Amino acid sequence: MNVLERKVLELIGEDPDSPDVFTDDDEGMAPIRDSINDAIQEVIMLTGCFKREYYIPLREGQAFYRLRLGGDLGWITDAWLVNNKSRLSQTDLTRLNYLDPRWQKTSATPASYFQFGRDVVGLYPKPSGTTDILRLTLVEIPAAYSSDKDRIKLRDQFQYAVVHYAVAEFWASRGDSLEAQKNMQMYMDALGLTKEYSASPEYPRQLRATKDPWPVAQ
């Protein structure tokens, strides 16, 4: 039983040291653990608070790479060409088709990237050589933890939010929709989703336009 599971048991009236219903083993803890895992994934999906870096060795003429992560790919926050020391800008299919209809043929040093579906990243132009490597920073939505010794991939600030989520699900599973609703509201408040403006000034949210032209193949 990890610290989050203990907090949940306390709030639903169980004694964490001598639990009655939710026993301290995989089977007994499964309902609480599933709720906490769901909450962690939802919090990261919304806030992007868990990031990782990965390297992709580029291959000549290969534009598409399907990433197989331990969890799920959330979104890419930046892409960096190590050898070329350049940042890749994010683009999409609509823009590529508009600016360069034969974009799949164009081969040079990659200048932009795009994300398709769950796990595919594409590069434009496609690499003309194998000398460079791409460093991706991405939000990863972690796979469910299964043991009380596993790392909880969550910002400390959101731990109480996750606890309220699990408590809400407990009451809903017991048929008490009012209590469930109350705890769900506490989850939303703890997450900061009900605030009109961001409570994290360390992350500037404004959009900024630039007059630089779109990157094109050199």
Added chain:
Amino acid sequence: MTWAVELEKIRRMLRDPDGTIWSDAYLRHLYNDAQQDFQNKTRALEDIHAQRIPGLYQISYQYDWEYRSLSTYSQIYQCLTTHDEYVVCHAWEPQQIAGIDADVVDYGIHFSHPWESCMSEVPGELIKTRFPNNFGTLSYMAYNNEPIAAGSKKRVQSADASYITTEGQPFLYYMYDDEDNSFVLYPRPSTVFQSDISGDGVAFFAEGDEEDTATGIIAVRTSTTDSQEEGFSVDIVDTDYNVFMVYSVSPEDVEVESDEPEFPMFMRKYVRFNVIARAYGGNNDGKIRSLSEYWSTRYELGIKFVKRYLQNKRQDRDYRLTSGPNQRRYARHVRLPDTYPLV
């Protein structure tokens, strides 16, 4: 995580572990319906696919009644042409059946599997290719890295009397049959049938390919995986001499306990919420309105969250002020002068 695990979680929330009120089949139908609803409202699932040409099928059949015996296969091709109580290969055969002496000249060979059409002969019929099983709507298609546009059979027939036999670099595709989920390339690819992906030729099998019959006909290339042992691997999507497509997914139904739902793990809970809401709202002994409304609210909230997540995916965009090529073009219409009528 399979449908069996999803079912267990749903039953836990319904407090019906033994299926006393809601049967497995009932919940499965709700789940499949909820998957479609969630995808329609969020458009969260999209995928890319490298489709080999010609497509590979597990088995082909002729008569409609044969289909009943093929339920164990997922890639099935109905070959040749039914006529009266027969199946015919060539166009002159119906003339013989009708007792007409004349023989029409056929365009080329006929086949029971599409790959046979590429064995150095001219095919006498259209070469159909299937979209992936989970195909929804198409966003983009290319053949051998060249973009190809959507068209219609009418347009192709009107422009080219030899549209069946014309070969070259495909620049157009048209839907053959929505039910069969198939399309036809025009002109048919002028490539030589080869048994390897490398080099000039139609892809058939390559070293390290694995056939994926669950999602479609193309293989997953496993031999090009990098650093799999370290928990992060890269598969390469090969687009040379293949049809490359980007499409939105229509989630496939779960049928048996071992089926894997198509939504990523972090989105599946929202589908479950909808199932629980509908189960509590159903007209049976388990109907509890307050719980149905609670889970319905959670589902609606989930849809908003996923839309927010889809916005998050664009957070690395640079927004640029551009001029020139992005100038808006206005359609020109015939119109009367501004001074008319004189007042």
